Amino acid sequence: MKEQLEEIRRRALDELTDGASDQQIEAVRVRVLGRSGELTEVMRGMREVPQAERPAIGQLVNQIKRELEERIEALKLRLRQGALERSLAEARLDVTLPGARVPRGRIHPVTQILERMLDIFVSMGFEVAMTRDVEDDFHNFEALNFPPDHPAREMQDTFLVGGGLLLRSHTSNGQIRVMEERKPPLAVVCPGRCYRRDELSVRASPMFTQIEGFMVDRVGRITMGHLKGVLIEFLRAFYGPETGVRFRSSYFPFTEPSAEVDIHCLLCKGAGCRVCKHTGWTEILGCGMIHPNVLRAVKLDPEEFQGFAFGFGVERPALLKLGVDDMRLFFENDLRFLAQFPSLAGGAA
Amino acid sequence: MKVPLKWLEEFVSVDATVEQIARRLTVAGLEVENLERVRASFSGVVVARVLDVGKHPNADRLSLCQVDAGAAGRFSVVCGAPNVSRGMTAALATVGAKLGDEPELEAAVIRGIRSEGMLCSERELGLSQDHHGILSLPDDAPLGTPVADYLGLDDVVLDIAILANRGDALSILGVARDVAALFGVRLHAPRTRPLRVERHEGDGASSSFAVRMAAPEQCPRYAALKMTGVRVAPSPVWMRRRLELCGMRGLNNVVDATNYVMLEMGQPLHAFDLDRIAANTIVVRRAGSDREFVTLDNARRALEAGDLVIADPEKPLALAGVMGGLNSEVGLSTQTILLESAYFEPIAVAKTARRLGLRSEASYRFERGIDRAGQTAALMRVAELLKRYADARPEGAIADFEPRPAPVREIALDLNRMSALLGVETSAAEAKRRLVSLGASVRRGEARGTLKVIPPSWRSDLDEAADLAEEVARLSGLEEIPATLPARVFSYAPANREREFFRDTREVMLGAGFTEIDTLAFISAADNEKFAGIGHGEPLSVHNPLSEELREMRRSLAPGLLAALIFNLNRQATALHAFEIAKVFARVKGEVVERYHLGALSYGDYALSEIGRPGVKAGFFTLKGVAEAYLRALGVAERVRFKAPAPEHPLAFLHPGRSALILLSEEPIGYVGEFHPQDAMERGLAEQCTLCELDLQKLISYGLSPRPAIEPPPRFPAVRRDLALVLDREFPADMILKTIREIAPALLESVEVFDVYEGEAIAPGRKSVALALRYRATDRTLTDEEVNRTHAGLVEQARTRLGAELRQ
């Protein structure tokens, strides 16, 4: 009996070599340790064993059983390890292939630049107000002190939609709309769309974006010096702290004194080049002290209140800043153009 | 306005380079857009006198001339010009001269006679096309002087953009005035010999002509002078040269002299052939019943009753301030002229000029406003030129009719108020000096620190104190105003709701993979009809559109998105996922309504494709998913429902079976749907194109309304039970959910559709809808038994209420 057991053990261990496969191991396990395996058979024959030897035989059976189980467990562990190692070696990816396409959009460059500009004004204490695109003559022209025969009021310059209404030709109507509603002190920027009868071309578009800004308070509290200070601050924040800024006398019906503001040409930094017609300057916005007649139009006494106003288009500075030279790019929506702009805030600006 | 530097220097001399002058003018509002250097096209040509003219021995049509070129010497030259005569002063090209692109002039032997130079025609000197004879110079021209110097041909022309309010600067003198004021130097106005002036308050007659002032509202002043003995001929070459540098062409000495004075002083003048004026009488009146008129350029012009004309008792002679007429034009036979120098109201001239599309140098100046008091001085100046260059003699005095004198403008200037406006202190002396330099008369006001200012007659733009402040600031230089920041502490500025809302909207769309586009708000009437939007109002049309394609203001963002899609597909793109936030426009009950919309278009491969595994293609459910994500982000998803449009009211441009209205609290706020296959086919779209549009105006108020109270995450686990119901194919999923929610026992936390199946084992026309139900109690862990009991009850009720079968 003992020999028989030793024989079972030896054979099993012989078969459970280091190189045994999963199936071989399983076969040994079933044959030896299974429900009707060799060891079970041995245990069944136990009653033929003399009573005195039984404990020893039993012990031996358990010992062999434990030994084989341990061996099998060890072999199986080794097999799993081997499989893992093989799979680590084989299941390599070409990590340089592209990842799955997770969608992410882009923000239109004009929006990015407009938002950047508004952020600067908001950080300087301006609030943002949006007003109507379809306007009446009073808010677009008359209240802004445009004389009745001013060329901008002509059919060839301004879109008319009937009933005395027109598509605003500038966001300056925002000044009137806001001041009709609220009393100074006011510091407001009005972004929005404007319309002029220009064909869409490299230089112009029948629809474009402007920002109108104004600040009004009691006489003496908001001066032309402040107009200069605020605009220089804004222009340096937007174009860079080194930007040269120049104020030139000019004329607008709704400001007096009026000025045109130039910044150093972004291309030649003021040295003069073809783009700036060798002047070294680029015209960037118009501004001035709000004309007394404009204040009168919104029922403010010019002896009591004064303020400044400024206005500028967004597309042109956007072109300058992006270093491209075609207005149509903004309205064609060519993905090959739009996809170049990062979609994170402040990316383009 | 083109200003030749040499001409300018006749009125003002400044110790500065032309670049410095240009820079100073630019900053002061007279923007010098260009400095053009002009040169003579020749060299080696000097002033010479013809001492003797003899016959060429070997040629009938040539003469042999002895000429004296002063210090340059005496020469013998062969000349073929018919007009060469003894004593004439001419331009001599000496040996070595360069004429245009010709090779250097050499001494030549012409028909056996040696010629030591050449007497030049205007064409040879590049002065004009005239080649009839040699150029005749004034007798006082100094012999031996280079002709280029004598004629002042080397010059710099300043091209100045004149602002709309600066009519006074539309002349050499006007610009010189600003230069003098800016550099603090004296202005030398042209000095002319005074002529006698007869003043008339209304109509009147001089000894030889009469004027009837029938329209004083449009013409408050009209001055005229008769000149006789006129010899019409070409004007002197220097005058023509100046006209040319200023962009005008020489015609004859009479017309050129009037133009010359206009350029110099800013006062447009007109010369009539007086012999062609009936009854020697001028009538300044409205056109009235006159219907048409032939202008100098030989064009027939239609008149309107309100047009201001200069007429004689029989016929109109000129469109006042715009252009003269052919019927009284000065020509070679003219002997007697009447010179007109008037002030026409800017609006009157502008209306006529604009209507006729006829912009002349004169109308340009009248429109911008000329010197209100400059009429007689200009007549004296032109009379002097005509006396000298056309042998003309004034007859009688200048007749000066002024039925409506200019109002006296006296402006009170408070210096403290000016400092408060500009943000810089200006002394009374400084302000006075600046204003006087412009030609204003200034005296002390009664109150301390005030001035009384009468602006000069040529500055019609100066009306009130702010205008004077601008002049002081402009002349001192805006750079003198220190840049400072306002002292006031700003109160908190509330954020703009719309802007924040659009930013949020953009953020969601961006995260969903959509790219923002920007399109024009103008579309064709046909597109506006087809893409009628979400049902507010009639189209808003533009009365003066740029083209039919841009006739109306869009009611929907869909056409713009589709145009962007086509544009990109034509450039080899295969997919587009784009959105736009912009205004749409309509008329509602006569009122114009403008509203912000969000539009989105999705086409082609959408997401999550990778090598070896195709991704998701855009379609109804992907774009609906984006819309739902957006509405969830706004916190309004609970109040929104998607509903198939009623078959009798489909959205015309969408697939009738694959489109939905989006309702917010049962009110339509948008749509999502696949583009109609017919339209897609017509546009050659290969893939599914899906559109979505939402009225943001309605969402703004919801999106920002207070959010429901926040609850902590549940503490006890949920238990899921699935359920499959078999119903009619057409039965909408949201009805199932709605029904189940209605019968929901308190323990049902949520119910969702997770699969829909048609096909094997399901009867035709039926579908199986698989639902996931989650049960949860807030105060305990549910037992299996409790869930089973609750679920069984719910299933039974759902089955009967929905008329469904259970699928096992």
Ligand SMILES: [Zn+2]
């Ligand atoms: Zn440059």
